[in-house]
Structure formats: C-alpha cells, structure tokens
Amino acid sequence: MTLIPTAEYTAPDVPEGRKFYPGDGEHTTYGHTTQISDVVIKAGGEDRDRPSEAKDTPLGHLRAKLTTIQDQVNVFLTERMKQENLKLSGKEEEDIERRILDDGVDEDDVE
Amino acid sequence: MTVDLDKYAKPGKGYYIALGLEGSANKLGVGVIKHNLGQLSTTNRAEVLSNIRDTYITPPGEGFLPRDTARHHRNWVVRVIKKALIEAKIKGTDIDCICFTQGPGMGAPLQSVVVAARTLAQLWDLPLVGVNHCVGHIEMGREITGADNPVVLYVSGGNTQVIAYSKQRYRIFGETLDIAIGNCLDRFARTLKIPNEPAPGYNIEQMAKKGKHLVNLPYTVKGMDLSMSGILAHVEGLAKDMFGKQNKKLVDVESGEPITAEDLCFSLQEILFSMLVEITERAIAHVNSNQVLIVGGVGSNERLQEMMKLMIQDRKNGQIYATDERFCIDNGIMIAHAGLLGYRTGQTNELWNTICTQRFRTDEVFVKWRDD
Numbered sequence: 001m002t003l004i005p006t007a008e009y010t011a012p013d014v015p016e017g018r019k020f021y022p023g024d025g026e027h028t029t030y031g032h033t034t035q036i037s038d039v040v041i042k043a044g045g046e047d048r049d050r051p052s053e054a055k056d057t058p059l060g061h062l063r064a065k066l067t068t069i070q071d072q073v074n075v076f077l078t079e080r081m082k083q084e085n086l087k088l089s090g091k092e093e094e095d096i097e098r099r100i101l102d103d104g105v106d107e108d109d110v111e
Numbered sequence: 112m113t114v115d116l117d118k119y120a121k122p123g124k125g126y127y128i129a130l131g132l133e134g135s136a137n138k139l140g141v142g143v144i145k146h147n148l149g150q151l152s153t154t155n156r157a158e159v160l161s162n163i164r165d166t167y168i169t170p171p172g173e174g175f176l177p178r179d180t181a182r183h184h185r186n187w188v189v190r191v192i193k194k195a196l197i198e199a200k201i202k203g204t205d206i207d208c209i210c211f212t213q214g215p216g217m218g219a220p221l222q223s224v225v226v227a228a229r230t231l232a233q234l235w236d237l238p239l240v241g242v243n244h245c246v247g248h249i250e251m252g253r254e255i256t257g258a259d260n261p262v263v264l265y266v267s268g269g270n271t272q273v274i275a276y277s278k279q280r281y282r283i284f285g286e287t288l289d290i291a292i293g294n295c296l297d298r299f300a301r302t303l304k305i306p307n308e309p310a311p312g313y314n315i316e317q318m319a320k321k322g323k324h325l326v327n328l329p330y331t332v333k334g335m336d337l338s339m340s341g342i343l344a345h346v347e348g349l350a351k352d353m354f355g356k357q358n359k360k361l362v363d364v365e366s367g368e369p370i371t372a373e374d375l376c377f378s379l380q381e382i383l384f385s386m387l388v389e390i391t392e393r394a395i396a397h398v399n400s401n402q403v404l405i406v407g408g409v410g411s412n413e414r415l416q417e418m419m420k421l422m423i424q425d426r427k428n429g430q431i432y433a434t435d436e437r438f439c440i441d442n443g444i445m446i447a448h449a450g451l452l453g454y455r456t457g458q459t460n461e462l463w464n465t466i467c468t469q470r471f472r473t474d475e476v477f478v479k480w481r482d483d
Binding site: 045051 | 171187
C-alpha cells in the first residue's frame, strides 16, 4: 500500500489554486524549513529534538512525504508573505514620496 | 447541593479515564488519570496512572523561542504519549476523553499540542475537552493536597495571580501588572548566565541559599496587585555593574563584606516573595479563609513555602498546602484531571471549537463541577 499526501492552497488572489505533491525522490522526516533556530546553535545548544526517523512502513513513508509537502508549503507561504511585505513597503514608500511632494499636506487637511 | 458528576457516565462502566496533553510553555506533559464513579473525596481520590514530562532546555543565557519550543513539542509528542499509555497500562479505547490546554500560553507550542489532541480524538472517536491551564493547576492542587476551599497563589513563568473561589468561578483578587514572577527569576538567571537545566528558577533558589546579605531593591505592591519589571531592571543593573565591563565592587553597608551573585539571588527572592505573601494575606482576610494553596512552577520553591507558612501560622487554624515538582511544574495530569471534571459535567468541545488562545483568564471558566 502506498500512501501519497497532497495539499491544496486557495486564496482570493490565487483563484486557480496551488497544489503540492511530494514527487519522486528521497523523502525524510528532517525538513529543511523545520530545523532548530540558528540562535540556539550559536549559543552553544545542540539539537536534541530531531524528529524520529521514518520507519520502512507505509505510515513511515507517509510521514516522510508529508515532511516534503510541509517544506513546499512553508517555502510557498514564506514567499507570499515576502511579496505582501514588499507590496506594503512599496505603498509606504509611495506614501512618503507623496507626502514629500505634497510638502507635508495630508489629504485630511485638504478641504 | 452537590453537583451530580455521573450524569454522563457510560452505562456499565464504574470509572472514567482521561488523557491530558499540556504544552503551553517549554514543558510537554502527557498524563492519564482515573476517577471512579461518585464524588471525589478522601475515600475516593483521583488516581494518577501516568504523568510523563519532557522539557525543552536552551543553553545558558537563552530563553525559549516559540518556534523552537513548538518544534520540540511536535517532535516529542507521539513518543511521550506512547510512554504515558504504556505506563498507565491502557489502550486508546479505554479512554473517555482527550483533554488539552486551550490557553493561556505561548501560541505556537499550544498549537502543536492541540493538533496531536485533535488527531487522537478523531483516531479513537473520543470527545475533546479544552482546559484552562490555570484551572488545571488549581484543581490538581486541590486534589493532591486535599485543600477544600483555599485561597490560591498561582505563581509560574507566565502567571502570577491570587485567586479565590466564589459562585462557580475562580475569581482573581490580585495579579501582576506586568511580568510574571517566574519570568522575572528566569530573566535574571539569563543575566547571570545561570544554566537552564534543570530549571533556571531552581538554580536561583540553590544560589539564594548561599546568600547572606540583603541588597536594597524596590518593593512594589500596588493594592492587591504587584509589579516586578522595575525590580528586575534594578537588579539586572546591579548585576551588569558588578559582572560587566565596569567590574564594580559592591559591599554590604553593615558588614562591609562584598556582595556576591548569591546575595543578589537571595535578595531578589526575599523581596519578590515578601510581596506575594503580603497580597496573599490580604486576600485571605477578604474572604475570611485560613487555607493557602500554592500552585505553579515557582510554588515548588521551598523558601516561598517557608515564608508563606510563617504568615499562615499566625492565623487561627491556618494551613498551607503545596505540591512537589511533579504537580507544581506544568504537567499533563492536571489537564487530564480538570478536563475530566469538565467532561463529567457535560463540558466538551466540538472540533471547530478547539482553537487555542494565548489569552484565557482564569475567571472566564464556568466551574460547573463545584456548587459550594
């Protein structure tokens, strides 16, 4: 029996949705987006909380594939957040530019 | 009138078993508790079948970040649950309900643990019971010590409250206005680079035992409430002067002897605990009680227990109740116990209503299982 996890993301600005599949390749339970923080390692800590390795069973393989999907989703959502932040900071810059150009006159002040 | 705790009992079954999952801070706890039918009493005590805990420990000088704490809980929860079930000698099908901490606490760790609770509930087709972390401490403290209706001092890394029961609510009489006492002690431990293992507060307690000079620190009781951030800033300033670049030597005014890190730990404890004793004594006078129950991680501090005992002994028939670290420090069994009391009075959560919250005040809980 082979169990294959999938994930689907939809949002108002992503009407076509986005699907995630683990794909072929080696899957492990050690995801690259779910590792211990650098700050802990730099402070001399060690990673005692690594996930247990996947067993060679259908459920074990499912765990490993699920970790791959989790990485894909984390990367996708982080990228989306970055884009959102960029859009917001762009707006702020535009706003500052407008205020400079308008010489400190806010819209609220305009009758 | 006594509340009927067996209204929802399964026909033909003489007992209840609950699994409790706790993960609101850096402790991941899983406990299994058994209640026999009937009222809990001195002859019908709740039975602890297992109480397993695993703590996320950080290097000296570092606090625990939500992301890494949540990761610890995620990666250990299955192993800890398995251990708890084995020790309790039960199977999933023996359980009546799955109880989990719904708040208050750190968002990401709470979230990690509730996912495990939801999964088990669906796997074994069991009801979920969301538990207020503070109420878990109170109910477990009452059960273990036999304290009937005490004024509760709840002192931990995230909470500092003086609580008394009235009309099916645990009412908050006084609390911190800023940081919790455990947070104050932990942060001072970080300043001094005291190890976080087994616990920063425990290590401060051991150092304080060697301190002998009382350093003058602010004392900030405000009515029934208290404030600790200013005291922390003050003592941190002294520590930085003494052990930082300035390497300033402080001496005791009376003896002329040098002030040590141990003296700072001793002084911080003495001042903070005196403040706690003062507001607790005032609450006791308000509700005309003569029992104090200390719960929460800081409650395992022997000096705090000693100071509280001195105060309560001056009252007629005054009694102090405290538990050891198995029940004081965050654990799964208290969540199982309080959750099972809720379950026995019909309080369960539908799946959609299992969202955790970082803010969940003690007095928001309707204590349906008490009517005294």
